Amino acid sequence: AERLSGKTILITGASAGIGEATAREFAAAANGNVKLVLTARRKEKLDSLAESLKLEYSNIKVLPVTLDVSDVLSIEPFVNGLPTEFADIDVLINNAGLALGRDEVGSIDAKDIATMFNTNVLGLITLTQAVLRIYKAKNSGDIVNLGSIAGRDPYPGGGIYCATKASVKSFSHVLRKELISTKIRVLEVDPGNVETEFSQIRFRGDKDKAKAVYAGTEPLLAEDIAEIIVFGVTRKQKTVIAETLVFSTNQASASHLYREQ
Numbered sequence: 578a579e580r581l582s583g584k585t586i587l588i589t590g591a592s593a594g595i596g597e598a599t600a601r602e603f604a605a606a607a608n609g610n611v612k613l614v615l616t617a618r619r620k621e622k623l624d625s626l627a628e629s630l631k632l633e634y635s636n637i638k639v640l641p642v643t644l645d646v647s648d649v650l651s652i653e654p655f656v657n658g659l660p661t662e663f664a665d666i667d668v669l670i671n672n673a674g675l676a677l678g679r680d681e682v683g684s685i686d687a688k689d690i691a692t693m694f695n696t697n698v699l700g701l702i703t704l705t706q707a708v709l710r711i712y713k714a715k716n717s718g719d720i721v722n723l724g725s726i727a728g729r730d731p732y733p734g735g736g737i738y739c740a741t742k743a744s745v746k747s748f749s750h751v752l753r754k755e756l757i758s759t760k761i762r763v764l765e766v767d768p769g770n771v772e773t774e775f776s777q778i779r780f781r782g783d784k785d786k787a788k789a790v791y792a793g794t795e796p797l798l799a800e801d802i803a804e805i806i807v808f809g810v811t812r813k814q815k816t817v818i819a820e821t822l823v824f825s826t827n828q829a830s831a832s833h834l835y836r837e838q
């Protein structure tokens with residue numbers, strides 16, 4: 578808790594799933610003694626999360642801001658326009674991301690390709706660049722990138738999503754190497770199946786298809802990944818948990834999933 582005290586934490590995709598759970602987990606770990614900048618497209622969801630955090634922790638500072646990271650031109654003005662109280666970011670959680678469809682190469686919608694790359698890759702890179710300027714000026718700060726098993730173990734039907742997550746991994750590696758002489762830390766967390774809105778979005782609201790992803794397993798939940806993110810960030814300054822691959826006990830690779838009948 579002391580290691581988080583007074584820190585400013587920026588989370589993308591904070592309206593639901595792993596992003597929301599991570600906001601709650603940081604607030605709990607710091608007993609409210611943090612400043613959270615919560616961003617996503619859905620402002621009402623951010624507002625209600627902010628309200629619920631403020632009810633729980635009287636000392637917490639929360640700034641909900643509409644941000645669509647796929648709109649890369651909006652990122653720099655967002656970072657530069659942060660109110661002074663929230664401007665000195667200490668921790669960046671690059672969580673916003675999505676998969677659209679399981680179509681095979683040759684039948685992938687061009688718009689879906691653009692949305693996935695714009696959000697998962699270009700948005701993440703652009704925001705990281707903007708925040709890195711703040712970090713370099715003070716020689717500290719943490720960047721946590723959400724990768725995926727999909728970035729390590731690509732599967733048929735995941736042509737674009739897997740490529741975006743492999744890009745995240747490559748980018749995380751380069752950053753860690755470039756920042757070798759600084760105190761800036763780069764962490765990557767790579768989940769397997771986690772039951773969030775992820776599959777509903779991938780299958781465009783088809784609840785049966787979404788449910789089938791987790792059927793017969795005891796899937797990880799958003800809070801399970803949030804715990805690991807907060808654990809990584811709260812290690813000693815000299816410690817970098819560079820990469821964490823996280824599965825439920827039922828999963829051992831992208832395609833090795835034990836399902837109870």
Ligand code: 8X3
Pocket residue numbers: 724725726727735738768769770771831
């Ligand atoms: C989510 C995991 O395997 O469905 O990143 O792509 S997977």
